[in-house]
Structure formats: structure tokens, C-alpha cells
Amino acid sequence: xxxxxxxxxxxxxxxxxxxxxxxDVFAPARAAEGWAFAPYEGGDVDLDGYLLTTAGVKGFALPxxxxxxxxxxxxxxPAPAPEGKxxxxxxxxCDARALALxxxxxxxxxxxxxxxxxxxxxxxxxxxxxxxxxxxxxxxxVGGGPGDAYGADVMAYEAGDDLLLExxxxxxxxxxxxxxxxxxxxxxxxxxxxxxxxxxxAMAPLWDLAAVRPRLYGxxxxxxxxxxxxxxxxxxxxxFVCPSCHCFDVADEGKHGRGRRLRxxxxxTQSPFTLHASGHNPRERKAQRYRxxxxxxxxxxxxxxxxxxCVGCGxxxxxxxxxxxxxxxVTLVAAGE
Amino acid sequence: MAxxxxxxxxxxxxxxxxxxxxxxxxxxxxxADLKSFYLKFNDGPRWDYLPGQFAELSLYGYGESPIGxxxxxxxxxxxxxxxxxxxxxxxxxxxxxxxxxxVGIRGPLGNTWPLPEMRGRNVTVIGGGFAFTTQRSLIKYIxxxxxxxxxxxxxxxxxxxxxxxxxxxxxxxxxxxxxxLHLTVDRGDETWSGREGFVPTVVEEEKLPPxxxxxxxxxxxxMIKFTLPVMxxxxxxxxxxxxxxxxxMKCGVGMCGRCNIGPKYVCVDGPVFSFEELSKLPQEY
Numbered sequence: 001x002x003x004x005x006x007x008x009x010x011x012x013x014x015x016x017x018x019x020x021x022x023x024d025v026f027a028p029a030r031a032a033e034g035w036a037f038a039p040y041e042g043g044d045v046d047l048d049g050y051l052l053t054t055a056g057v058k059g060f061a062l063p064x065x066x067x068x069x070x071x072x073x074x075x076x077x078p079a080p081a082p083e084g085k086x087x088x089x090x091x092x093x094c095d096a097r098a099l100a101l102x103x104x105x106x107x108x109x110x111x112x113x114x115x116x117x118x119x120x121x122x123x124x125x126x127x128x129x130x131x132x133x134x135x136x137x138x139x140x141x142v143g144g145g146p147g148d149a150y151g152a153d154v155m156a157y158e159a160g161d162d163l164l165l166e167x168x169x170x171x172x173x174x175x176x177x178x179x180x181x182x183x184x185x186x187x188x189x190x191x192x193x194x195x196x197x198x199x200x201x202a203m204a205p206l207w208d209l210a211a212v213r214p215r216l217y218g219x220x221x222x223x224x225x226x227x228x229x230x231x232x233x234x235x236x237x238x239x240f241v242c243p244s245c246h247c248f249d250v251a252d253e254g255k256h257g258r259g260r261r262l263r264x265x266x267x268x269t270q271s272p273f274t275l276h277a278s279g280h281n282p283r284e285r286k287a288q289r290y291r292x293x294x295x296x297x298x299x300x301x302x303x304x305x306x307x308x309x310c311v312g313c314g315x316x317x318x319x320x321x322x323x324x325x326x327x328x329x330v331t332l333v334a335a336g337e
Numbered sequence: 338m339a340x341x342x343x344x345x346x347x348x349x350x351x352x353x354x355x356x357x358x359x360x361x362x363x364x365x366x367x368x369a370d371l372k373s374f375y376l377k378f379n380d381g382p383r384w385d386y387l388p389g390q391f392a393e394l395s396l397y398g399y400g401e402s403p404i405g406x407x408x409x410x411x412x413x414x415x416x417x418x419x420x421x422x423x424x425x426x427x428x429x430x431x432x433x434x435x436x437x438x439x440v441g442i443r444g445p446l447g448n449t450w451p452l453p454e455m456r457g458r459n460v461t462v463i464g465g466g467f468a469f470t471t472q473r474s475l476i477k478y479i480x481x482x483x484x485x486x487x488x489x490x491x492x493x494x495x496x497x498x499x500x501x502x503x504x505x506x507x508x509x510x511x512x513x514x515x516x517x518l519h520l521t522v523d524r525g526d527e528t529w530s531g532r533e534g535f536v537p538t539v540v541e542e543e544k545l546p547p548x549x550x551x552x553x554x555x556x557x558x559x560m561i562k563f564t565l566p567v568m569x570x571x572x573x574x575x576x577x578x579x580x581x582x583x584x585x586m587k588c589g590v591g592m593c594g595r596c597n598i599g600p601k602y603v604c605v606d607g608p609v610f611s612f613e614e615l616s617k618l619p620q621e622y
Contacts, residue, residue, distance in 0.1 A: 071397035073397070073439075076353065076356070105594075111342065111590040111591065114350060248594075250401070252399060257397070259397070261352075263587075277585075278423065
């Protein structure tokens with residue numbers, strides 16, 4: 001795959017080129033709370049102090065709330081497929097990985113979601129390697145890493161005053177070709193990657209998941225689930241900040257026969273999620289629901305797709321109002337009988 | 338993990354209902370809490386289906402409900418759904434509809450009764466209450482392909498005579514040489530001259546034989562709970578017995594994430610499972 005070199009200070013030039021090529025460009029910016037992706041208005045892309053955006057990039061493909069069809073009496077029309085190319089620069093490897101995992105659900109099973117895929121296929125992710133992970137980061141424990149290219153279109157590595165950009169998908173390849181910049185040397189690229197490998201080394205995996213995974217499932221009925229979920233208040237914050245939580249609810253909104261059918265993020269940690277019309281609820285207790293969240297991330301999804309659905313970004317650890325920590329939960333349950 | 342989807346439109350626009358029209362409504366039970374809805378697609382037949390599958394019925398302004406398909410593909414273009422009025426938004430609104438009303442259908446969804454395993458073998462259908470709907474689809478299907486299957490035995494029970502579904506058909510089946518029907522009600526009334534008793538008891542008294550047979554059991558959890566030990570005593574193996582599960586669902590296509598039992602999604606991996614398969618899953622349903 002192609003790799004190019006630009007001066008870090010010339011990144012704006014590259015982004016302007018992308019804009020000229022029809023991309024809406026988004027970059028991390030300081031927001032009221034932490035960081036958020038915002039439309040790039042030109043000028044230096046200042047990532048000083050940036051690690052993760054609060055909300056990640058999931059919403060760019062799967063908005064928190066969207067109308068997927070509208071109806072007028074009995075006539076239903078699908079929402080138009082999203083158009084418009086978007087380039088996101090400064091995406092972290094964990095967030096790109098998360099989107100690639102959600103793709104499996106919305107594309108790879110065979111049912112193709114036009115709204116999700118329209119946005120996904122029109123997005124170009126320029127993924128920024130992580131030089132300084134937070135104490136809540138654990139990507140190396142779940143298959144990712146600070147220089148992981150899974151789900152990226154272009155990987156960006158900082159190397160002194162230079163920025164090395166390597167294509168990680170055919171879309172990324174095309175983009176870099178059009179950018180017409182200096183080619184990066186193999187040696188330079190290797191050296192830049194080595195610095196991220198060093199960062200990864202300092203993040204020793206918390207578990208050997210191949211061993212832990214069957215223990216989590218094997219301990220399905222363990223009391224430890226009650227213990228780890230005892231503080232949980234079923235607020236759903238962990239699922240809303242999670243870059244790979246893909247579940248949604250559906251509701252019709254309208255008046256006098258006209259309206260929209262909406263889908264919006266939902267949370268398996270909340271009781272109505274599985275409540276039957278009969279009143280029966282297979283996951284009535286919060287320990288059952290927290291177990292569902294952990295096993296979906298670490299066992300069920302892996303059983304179906306061969307990957308963990310947790311990307312180790314640590315957002316749920318940060319967002320939880322009562323300090324439930326999914327890392328501790330996995331460790332504790334796996335350690336049980 | 339990818340699966341074969343026979344309805345191309347569903348594969349490309351999985352959440353878009355196909356417009357259909359309500360042709361007629363049949364009130365099935367004395368309490369009128371179950372009605373059968375006969376629907377026809379507005380633009381001609383849309384897709385093929387097999388017994389055991391379900392569809393999402395959509396009413397704009399109310400939402401969607403996943404309902405088993407009670408008709409058999411051998412019965413022609415009309416699709417039939419027998420729906421219990423749960424007093425939820427969608428089923429309540431459905432129950433108020435008159436012929437001519439517009440209803441959206443998304444389907445066919447889910448897997449089917451295990452037809453390949455059943456071909457050439459004896460088929461035993463054990464149903465209780467209003468869970469009989471996709472079993473009716475199967476019985477009609479077998480009767481239309483009678484030579485492909487060996488003996489067909491049906492046990493069907495309801496709380497009262499007035500709670501039995503498809504009464505005119507049951508009367509036909511009782512006389513038919515093509516199948517053996519054991520009808521029972523928990524408690525009869527002045528109209529009832531048939532059997533009284535619970536489904537597990539009937540299964541035990543009739544000594545339903547497991548030889549070269551597949552059983553399909555659907556009904557209230559309590560009925561299934563007491564029937565399975567009886568079948569075990571009669572020599573049935575878990576891999577011979579299938580059931581169809583219900584879960585809260587939204588999308589029906591494995592995306593919305595709420596109908597899983599362990600790693601299996603009832604909407605795409607089910608709703609039909611053998612008890613052998615279920616024995617390997619968490620008891621969380």
C-alpha cells in the first residue's frame with residue numbers, strides 16, 4: 001500500500017485538498033465536555049492534549065436518532081440513502097476498529113442497512129496512532145493497539161516534524177494517490193511504526209482472552225455477576241459512549257397519519273430492552289443485563305464473528321457514575337469457580 | 338456468519354415493510370382475543386416462505402410486531418397471521434382493523450421447521466393454546482405434500498373449547514385419514530363431547546412413539562415443562578424435539594440486538610431450535 005510523507009504543519013493543505021475533492025472534513029476539537037469531532041474550518045489541526053473524543057465516531061455511521069422511513073397515511077417511503085463524502089481525521093485506532101466491527105452486523109450477515117452503509121461507504125477515516133494512552137486504555141488486551149490499522153482507510157503516524165500517511169484500504173490508497181505528495185521511505189515508515197509498537201509494549205494485556213473467554217461463559221451462573229453489577233444503576237451511559245454498541249430501538253412518531261419511523265440507540269443494561277408483551281422479561285435483573293453486556297462483548301460476538309466487540313477504549317469506565325469497571329468485571333468473573 | 342436471504346428486497350432494505358391489504362378477518366376464539374388476519378401484497382406475491390418462519394407486521398403510526406406465519410405456502414397468495422391482542426400498541430390497533438386496511442409486511446424472517454430432517458419420517462405436532470399458529474402452517478404443508486412424510490400425529494390442547502384455534506379445520510382433521518388428531522381441553526363445557534385433560538397427560542396416555550420421528554412442540558412454558566419429561570420417559574431424544582421461541586424483537590434481521598439467547602439471535606438463528614441446541618445455550622428466555 002502507498003505511503004506518503006508530509007510536514008505535520010502542512011496537514012491543513014492536505015485537508016483543503018480533500019475539501020476541494022468534495023469531502024466534508026471533520027477533526028477533533030475542544031468541546032464543552034472534552035473533545036468532539038467538529039467541521040474543520042481550516043488552520044492548524046491542534047491535537048495537543050487530545051486522546052479520545054467523548055462520543056467517538058459511531059454517530060457518523062449510526063446517529064443516535066434517525067428516521068429511516070417516513071409515512072403519509074399508508075404510504076411508506078425509505079429515507080434517501082445518505083450522500084456526501086466525509087473525511088474524519090484524527091480518529092483513534094480503537095474507534096476505527098469499533099466501526100469495522102459494527103459493519104459486520106449491518107452488512108456482513110447479508111442484510112444490508114442502506115442508511116448505515118451509505119454513511120459508512122462515504123466516510124474516509126484517517127486514523128491517528130496513539131502516543132500516550134490513558135490509564136483507562138486497554139486496546140492491547142482485546143486485539144487492538146495504539147498503531148492498529150483495523151478499520152482505517154489511512155494510518156497517520158507522527159514522526160518528528162513529519163507526518164507519515166499509509167493507505168490501509170483501497171479507498172485510502174486512492175485518496176493518497178490524489179494527494180500527490182512525497183513518498184515515504186520504507187525505513188521512515190518502519191521507524192515510525194516502531195514507536196507505536198513501543199507504546200503497545202508498555203500496555204501489557206490484562207488477560208489471555210483465549211483462556212478467559214470460555215471461563216466467562218462457563219461462569220454464566222456465577223454469583224460474581226451479582227457482585228460486579230451490584231452498584232450498577234442501569235443508566236445506560238456505558239452503552240451510549242461505547243463505540244461498538246450497535247443496538248437500537250424503533251418507534252413511530254407522527255400525527256394524523258403522517259410521521260416518521262425512528263431508530264435510536266438502546267441499552268441492554270436497561271430493563272425494557274427485553275421486556276415481552278406478556279410481561280415476562282428474560283433479563284429482569286441488572287446482574288443478568290450486565291452479564292449480557294459483558295458476554296456480548298467478550299463471548300457472543302466472538303462466537304459469531306471471531307472478534308471481541310470491546311475495543312478497549314475505556315469510555316465506559318470513565319462514564320460510569322458508580323465506577324463499574326468492565327476490566328474488573330471480566331477479571332473477577334473469569335477468576336471464579 | 339453470513340446467511341442466505343431469499344428475498345432480495347429484504348436484503349437491501351431490511352427495515353422497509355412491503356405494502357399489503359387486509360382481505361378478511363376471522364375471530365378465532367370466544368373471547369375474541371385472537372383473530373386471524375388474511376393479507377395480500379399490493380403488488381402481487383413478493384416472496385416464498387416455509388412453515389415456521391415469521392414476519393414483522395407494520396402499522397404506520399403504531400409500529401411493528403413479529404408474528405409467526407400461520408398460513409402455508411401451499412395455500413396460495415394470501416398470507417395469514419393469527420394474532421393475540423396483547424393490548425400493546427400494534428396488536429391492539431391490528432385487532433381494530435377492518436378488511437381493506439393497509440398493513441405492511443417484512444419477511445420472511447427466521448428459519449423454518451426442520452423440513453429436511455422431517456422428510457420421510459413420522460411427524461408429531463404437540464401444540465397448546467395460541468402457540469399453534471406456525472404448527473398449523475406445517476400441518477397444511479404436510480397435507481399438501483403428504484407422500485413426503487410418514488405418519489402425522491397432532492396433539493392440540495387449549496384451556497376451553499372456545500379457546501381452540503381453527504375450529505372448522507380441526508373438525509375436518511378429526512375425520513381425515515391423513516393424520517391422527519388428539520384434541521383436548523383443560524375443562525370442557527356443554528358444547529364439548531371430546532377429551533378433557535392437559536397436553537402432557539395426553540402425550541403420556543397415547544404413548545406417542547419416538548421411532549423414526551421428529552416432534553415439534555409449541556405452547557405455554559408450563560405445558561412444555563411438563564411434556565418434556567413425559568417424552569423423555571417415552572424414549573424421545575432432545576435432538577428429535579423442536580420448539581419455536583419468542584423474544585422481544587425490533588428489526589428481525591440481527592441488528593437491533595435484543596432477542597439473543599447466548600450467541601444465538603432468535604430472529605435470524607431461530608425461532609426454531611431443537612432441545613439439543615437449546616441445551617447448549619443459557620437458560621435465559
